[in-house]
Amino acid sequence: GAGVSQTPSNKVTEKGKYVELRCDPISGHTALYWYRQSLGQGPEFLIYFQGTGAADDSGLPNDRFFAVRPEGSVSTLKIQRTERGDSAVYLCASTPQGGGAPETQYFGPGTRLLVL
Amino acid sequence: SQKIEQNSEALNIQEGKTATLTCNYTNYSPAYLQWYRQDPGRGPVFLLLIRENEKEKRKERLKVTFDTTLKQSLFHITASQPADSATYLCALPSSGGSYIPTFGRGTSLIVHP
Numbered sequence: 587g588a589g590v591s592q593t594p595s596n597k598v599t600e601k602g603k604y605v606e607l608r609c610d611p612i613s614g615h616t617a618l619y620w621y622r623q624s625l626g627q628g629p630e631f632l633i634y635f636q637g638t639g640a641a642d643d644s645g646l647p648n649d650r651f652f653a654v655r656p657e658g659s660v661s662t663l664k665i666q667r668t669e670r671g672d673s674a675v676y677l678c679a680s681t682p683q684g685g686g687a688p689e690t691q692y693f694g695p696g697t698r699l700l701v702l
Numbered sequence: 703s704q705k706i707e708q709n710s711e712a713l714n715i716q717e718g719k720t721a722t723l724t725c726n727y728t729n730y731s732p733a734y735l736q737w738y739r740q741d742p743g744r745g746p747v748f749l750l751l752i753r754e755n756e757k758e759k760r761k762e763r764l765k766v767t768f769d770t771t772l773k774q775s776l777f778h779i780t781a782s783q784p785a786d787s788a789t790y791l792c793a794l795p796s797s798g799g800s801y802i803p804t805f806g807r808g809t810s811l812i813v814h815p
Contacts, residue, residue: 590745619802621805626710626807627807627808628706628708628791628793628805628806628807628808629746629791629805630805631796631802631803631804634802642802677745677746679745684801685801687801688733688734688736688751688795688801689801690736690748690751691738691746691748691793691803692748693745693746693747694745695743695744695745696743696744696745
């Protein structure tokens with residue numbers, strides 16, 4: 587019933603630390619997307635899941651970023667050895683089907699990550 | 703990949719006037735284009751989708767046009783209200799055949815009472 591939720595809403599960490607960001611998509615939505623949004627910019631695509639599998643991870647900036655969706659619903663974005671440049675709002679979106687036709691993206695409120 | 707241009711300067715208008723926002727793209731012509739609204743501290747919210755074979759789409763006070771020759775979409779809000787103040791993002795498929803959207807940077811609209 588509820589929309590896309592993301593936790594935590596804010597995360598402050600120190601350079602070099604590991605963080606996990608969680609996304610709960612709309613129930614029944616097959617496709618899940620992660621984006622990163624810097625101040626004054628639009629959302630930048632990171633990775634797209636179709637069910638449990640990562641159908642497209644071409645937007646992940648480097649191997650410090652990894653995401654999973656083991657049961658095809660909740661997804662976790664993991665960032666290792668965080669850098670100050672990772673500071674941004676991380677947005678999650680879900681769609682009913684994914685692929686095959688244009689769909690409305692339903693976004694969560696985002697997690698604001700600040701790396702000190 | 704697609705490059706999208708939206709005016710980075712905020713658009714300031716008076717309540718009751720029509721706001722017009724522009725989205726230009728530079729590479730291949732997409733099969734469709736979407737407009738989203740984003741309020742501070744929140745995720746984008748879908749407003750309208752227009753397909754390449756549609757010249758115009760309307761929803762209440764919103765109107766979107768799509769000119770594949772000019773590679774441009776215009777987004778209009780008629781009888782604007784202060785509550786329309788937000789950032790408006792356009793989004794296009796990242797490449798031919800893809801349904802992963804590429805977003806523009808958005809244009810901030812400020813409607814003054």
